[in-house]
Amino acid sequence: MPGTRKVAVVVPWHGYGARVLAGISRFARQHPQWVLHLVQSDSPVLYDDLKEWQPDGIISSLLDTADPVEIPHYRRPWVCILARPDDRRRPFVTIDEDAVGRMAAEYFAERGLRSFAFIGNREHEFSIQRAEAFEHALNEQGYACDTFLYRTRFYSQTRRERVNIDRRKRKWLEQMEKPAAVFACNDWEAFQFIQFCRQQEYRVPEEFAVLGAGNDEMLCHVCNPPMSSVRIPFERVGYEAAELLDQRLDQRKQEQRGHELPPMGLVSRQSTDVFRVGDAVVAKALDFIREHLTEPIKVEDLLRHVFVSRTLLERKFKTELGRTPLVEIRRQRIVRARQLLADTDESILEIAEKCGFSSDIRLSTVFKEITGQSPSQYRRRVRVT
Structure with a gap:
């Protein structure tokens, strides 16, 4: 076919990879000249497959190899996803891991929890970055973070390695002040941690409130209890990577070579359904806010x-949460509005009504005061159009 563009996509065909692929596929449907060739990222014949097919361009993450000169994507237009290539000239689309860590820290702190921990795998750069960002955000608020990072590849893990990690993990849990807020580097790690807590007869969320990242719907709902998670824009990663590659193939000027995409919000489920507030009056007021959030x-x-009295209530809120009742009402409304903007096609007016605002203008005003952008700008930022 004249003008055909052969594009190799090297991603895992499960989990986050499937969602990245969905974004690339959406772009390909809008550009019929694109022909996709899918290669499993862990395929034993990956390089032979790419050499034989001779793609015009490649979308992949960083690939392990002893001889990088032999990798076709070093000689063809290539867009890196979910990582930063050492070569700064290479275009890439990845996640703003600092924003992910900050979002998790703010979420837990807002729930009144005061003991914090992170669990992840040193083998993954994103895990280290999220751990550092989570800890830094907590330190800024005056809290410490107990970080547990192990080093092993899950699929090649030996029984001896697993026993050793479990032994260290048990000791870690025993020493931790409870209730504790635990942020896991991704949903799979959070799922494993919740299962481990149940095996050790710890209660989730009463003793350990657990938050994942990625919002893998199947994993989050298979988990018992259902798992809260930071929403990562994997589909948008794929779409924007395809846009960048198309620009390179056209030899069009790229305004940005590197894109760091922010998280799309956070889905709160039962695994973090705990609000640690020492004052009974504040706890009662917070319950009322959550139950009547759709009302003005x-x-x-x-x-x-x-x-x-108003004076006493404001003093108690300041002591427990560091903010006034009015600020807390507005904060919870904006959290809800963010979720609806990211997940639905409802109009700004409809969202305003569901979040207790008197009008779409009022929602827009408060939204911009808190987030620095309008609802429409936020929606465009977190969604693939």
Whole structure:
């Protein structure tokens, strides 16, 4: 076919890889000249396959090899995904891991938890980056983080390695102050950790509130209890990588060679369904806010519910959460609005009504005050169009 563009896509065909592929496929449907060739990232004949097919361009993450000169993507247009290539001239699309770590830290701190931990694998650069960002964000708020990083490849793990890791993990859990907020580097790690807690007869979320990253719907719902997770824009990674490669194949000027995409929000499920607040009045007020978030409630409604003066309620909120009741109402509404903007096609007016705002203009005003961007700008930023 004249003008055909042969593009090799080297990703795993499961988990996050399937979602990256969905983004690339969406771009390919919009550009019929694209012909995709899929190669499993762990294929034993990966390089032979690429050499035989002779693609015009390649989308892949960094590939392990003893002889990088022999890799076809070093001699053809190549866009790296989910990693930063050493060669700064290479275009890439990856995740803003600092933003992922900060989001997790803020989420747990807002729930009143004061003991924090991170679990991950040293074999993965994203795991190290998320651990550092999570710990740094907590340090800024005056909290410490107990980090547990092991080093092993899961699929080649020996029984001896597993026994040793489990022994260290048991000791780690025993020494941790409870209840503790545990952020895992990804959903699979969070799933394993929750299973391990159950085996050791620890309660989730009462003793360990566990948060993953990736929002793998199947894994999150198979988990018992259902698992909370940071939403990572894997589909958008694929789409933007395809856009960058298309620009390279056209030899068009690229405004940006590197794209770092922010997380799309956070889905809260039962594994983090705990709110640690020492003051009974504040706890009662927070329950009221969550239950009536879709209504246009005001601080006066809270006062009628908890039977204390405004001055006392504000002082208690400041002591427990570091913010006023009004700020907490607005914060929870914006969290809900972010989720609806990312997950639905509902209009700004419809979202405003579901988040307790009097109008779409009011939502837009508060949204911009808190996030620095309008609802429409946020929606475009987190979604593939």
